[in-house]
Amino acid sequence: MNEKVMQVPDERGHFGPYGGRFVPETLMAPLEELERAFREAQQDPEFHRELKELLETYAGRPTPLYEARRLGAELGGARIFLKREDLLHTGAHKINNCLGQILLARRMGKRRIIAETGAGQHGVATATVCALFGMECVVYMGEEDMRRQRLNVFRMRLLGAKVVPVRTGSRTLKDAVSEAMRDWVTNVETTHYLLGSALGAHPYPLMVREFHRVTGEEARRQVLERTGRLPDAVIACVGGGSNAIGIFSAFIPDERVALIGVEAGGRSLAPGEHAARFAGGAPGVLQGAYSYLLQNGDGQVLLTHSVSAGLDYALVGPEHAWLHDQGRAEYVSASDREALEAARRLARTEGIIPALESAHAVAEAIRRAPAAKGQIFLVNLSGRGDKDTDIYRENFPELDQNDGIE
Amino acid sequence: MESSERIARRFEAARAEGRPALIVYLTAGDPCPERTPSLALALERGGADILELGVPFSDPIADGPVIQQASDRALKAGTTVERVLEIAAEIRRRSEIPIVLFSYLNPLLRYGFDRLCGDARTAGVDGVLVTDLSVEEAEEPAESLRRHGLDRIFLAAPTSTDRRLDLVARYSSGFVYVVSRTGVTGARDTVNRAVEDLVRRLRARTPLPLAVGFGISRREHVEEVGRYADGAVVGSAVMRVVDESADGVLEERLEGLCRELSGKR
Ligand SMILES: Cc1ncc(COP(=O)(O)O)c(C=O)c1O
Numbered sequence: 287m288n289e290k291v292m293q294v295p296d297e298r299g300h301f302g303p304y305g306g307r308f309v310p311e312t313l314m315a316p317l318e319e320l321e322r323a324f325r326e327a328q329q330d331p332e333f334h335r336e337l338k339e340l341l342e343t344y345a346g347r348p349t350p351l352y353e354a355r356r357l358g359a360e361l362g363g364a365r366i367f368l369k370r371e372d373l374l375h376t377g378a379h380k381i382n383n384c385l386g387q388i389l390l391a392r393r394m395g396k397r398r399i400i401a402e403t404g405a406g407q408h409g410v411a412t413a414t415v416c417a418l419f420g421m422e423c424v425v426y427m428g429e430e431d432m433r434r435q436r437l438n439v440f441r442m443r444l445l446g447a448k449v450v451p452v453r454t455g456s457r458t459l460k461d462a463v464s465e466a467m468r469d470w471v472t473n474v475e476t477t478h479y480l481l482g483s484a485l486g487a488h489p490y491p492l493m494v495r496e497f498h499r500v501t502g503e504e505a506r507r508q509v510l511e512r513t514g515r516l517p518d519a520v521i522a523c524v525g526g527g528s529n530a531i532g533i534f535s536a537f538i539p540d541e542r543v544a545l546i547g548v549e550a551g552g553r554s555l556a557p558g559e560h561a562a563r564f565a566g567g568a569p570g571v572l573q574g575a576y577s578y579l580l581q582n583g584d585g586q587v588l589l590t591h592s593v594s595a596g597l598d599y600a601l602v603g604p605e606h607a608w609l610h611d612q613g614r615a616e617y618v619s620a621s622d623r624e625a626l627e628a629a630r631r632l633a634r635t636e637g638i639i640p641a642l643e644s645a646h647a648v649a650e651a652i653r654r655a656p657a658a659k660g661q662i663f664l665v666n667l668s669g670r671g672d673k674d675t676d677i678y679r680e681n682f683p684e685l686d687q688n689d690g691i692e
Numbered sequence: 693m694e695s696s697e698r699i700a701r702r703f704e705a706a707r708a709e710g711r712p713a714l715i716v717y718l719t720a721g722d723p724c725p726e727r728t729p730s731l732a733l734a735l736e737r738g739g740a741d742i743l744e745l746g747v748p749f750s751d752p753i754a755d756g757p758v759i760q761q762a763s764d765r766a767l768k769a770g771t772t773v774e775r776v777l778e779i780a781a782e783i784r785r786r787s788e789i790p791i792v793l794f795s796y797l798n799p800l801l802r803y804g805f806d807r808l809c810g811d812a813r814t815a816g817v818d819g820v821l822v823t824d825l826s827v828e829e830a831e832e833p834a835e836s837l838r839r840h841g842l843d844r845i846f847l848a849a850p851t852s853t854d855r856r857l858d859l860v861a862r863y864s865s866g867f868v869y870v871v872s873r874t875g876v877t878g879a880r881d882t883v884n885r886a887v888e889d890l891v892r893r894l895r896a897r898t899p900l901p902l903a904v905g906f907g908i909s910r911r912e913h914v915e916e917v918g919r920y921a922d923g924a925v926v927g928s929a930v931m932r933v934v935d936e937s938a939d940g941v942l943e944e945r946l947e948g949l950c951r952e953l954s955g956k957r
Contacts, residue, residue, distance in 0.1 A: 309826065311826060311846070311847035315856060455751070471753075472876065570798045574824075584802060585773065585803065
């Protein structure tokens with residue numbers, strides 16, 4: 287298994303049967319151009335130097351590895367280490383990928399940047415790098431997500447981006463991706479599509495993984511330094527799969543390290559109530575890639591639900607499908623309620639309010655830790671929870687009594 | 693299995709008459725599946741040479757608002773792939789118009805691509821165009837289509853490099869669908885002039901008929917395209933009429949639209 291798992295994707299972007307390039311012909315040449323630019327940049331020391339400098343001086347890398355001792359003690363089992371991607375500039379891991387892609391866009395001479403966003407974290411990170419490089423920025427966002435992530439909508443606008451509401455379908459992330467693709471197919475000459483997860487047509491899943499690989503490489507080094515050994519399990523939430531593949535990638539060759547992806551279990555695992563692709567999906571094609579997809583018997587894409595906008599998407603990134611089928615990674619789900627409770631628990635034991643997405647990973651660590659005495663868990667804390675304050679307020683009304691003060 | 697040749701013969705007939713073939717797109721199941729055969733026959737009466745029967749999909753990334761909404765309505769009316777094949781069979785019982793299934797890949801994959809090809813051929817379908825299936829990924833599907841005697845219609849786009857046009861020419865049969873401009877489907881006031889150059893680049897690579905689509909909505913567009921291409925494809929203009937016409941006059945309106953587009957008075 288090992289050799290095969292490590293050498294994906296092939297030159298056409300296939301992770302075993304998954305991935306590939308399923309787009310209208312108009313987008314094929316631009317994808318080829320992007321792939322060429324990416325491969326050239328990978329060979330260019332100056333590109334790496336500039337990216338490294340931005341990651342360190344602008345984004346705040348390396349991020350700390352923090353041991354959640356009080357949480358660990360309460361659970362009485364595994365030691366839990368948090369990779370603090372929430373401390374990055376803009377508040378989530380998304381900035382790693384955005385800095386990489388904006389440098390590529392500049393190399394390709396594209397001055398207009400478009401992006402989709404769910405939770406708004408990728409939109410904010412994109413708006414940020416566009417401000418930094420003086421580029422035009424248009425972000426597509428489902429109307430439903432604009433409602434539940436209002437703060438991020440405002441942040442994007444403050445950063446100079448145009449936020450375009452998407453009113454088709456479920457008005458969430460999937461529909462925002464479709465609108466961004468329609469914009470791209472119309473404006474390919476001038477525009478780079480800064481896709482925010484390990485999704486879409488080749489080379490995006492490869493490229494996004496490579497830009498997030500830094501998380502895993504740092505974390506692996508840090509865990510070794512601190513504990514003298516590798517972790518027993520690496521746990522990350524999986525929307526499209528970028529923060530997860532970023533931290534997993536450094537550990538894939540370490541066969542004894544369990545890789546655990548946590549999908550959104552939503553309200554229940556009934557169709558339409560969740561976004562757990564590995565629990566309720568089957569292989570299919572959506573928005574450029576072949577992977578596990580939540581779909582009905584007629585190949586129509588199902589609506590999804592998650593309390594966390596960033597995990598609310600019908601397709602999982604193709605490399606995760608491959609890791610799943612190879613048995614190299616395991617995929618589980620955490621419900622809305624479990625994620626909310628995990629967030630509150632982390633806040634109270636460690637003084638860290640996580641993003642709802644990341645809270646799904648924390649929930650899985652909480653579930654497993656008691657039975658894992660002597661083990662080390664590494665959890666990717668992909669983002670911070672400020673953006674989710676309104677949702678936390680709605681869900682913990684008992685904390686929102688203002689003693690009668692209006 | 694041999695191709696039905698229906699598509700090739702229609703292009704030859706149009707050429708003999710010195711006019712471009714009129715290829716008309718219709719989303720199957722809009723406003724409801726029972727109605728589609730009758731709408732298709734109205735298009736043919738008005739002068740449509742080839743029918744592109746659209747399989748509705750929940751996430752049509754290559755389509756503008758008009759066809760997106762047509763897809764939504766068709767899905768709400770309960771249109772499935774199986775139902776689209778029944779519709780095709782019903783049209784075939786009543787007409788010899790060539791039928792091209794026009795679909796996104798996922799519904800066909802879910803049905804089983806090879807099974808789809810067999811059932812489509814039995815239903816009287818002549819060719820298949822899959823919007824999001826690039827030639828790179830098409831090896832297996834193209835083989836299924838060939839084995840079942842279905843024409844394989846691929847897209848060529850203004851962004852296509854010479855290398856890509858070579859591949860498109862090699863994989864296609866029936867005709868090549870030439871996308872007139874970068875963008876999604878939708879009616880426009882003018883046809884992009886640059887498409888003439890794309891047609892010329894393809895001519896050097898294939899003897900197949902070349903049909904130009906995207907943005908064509910009027911008789912003058914069809915005439916303009918007819919000066920250098922073998923066919924013109926009209927889609928959103930048709931679906932807009934389906935959307936906007938009162939139920940009782942749908943057939944009449946569609947026939948009228950095709951009469952105008954084809955110049956058949
Ligand atoms: C903090 C955070 N974590 C995770 C995700 C999910 O994306 P991915 O699976 O690509 O990491 C998001 C997406 O918006 C996010 O904002």
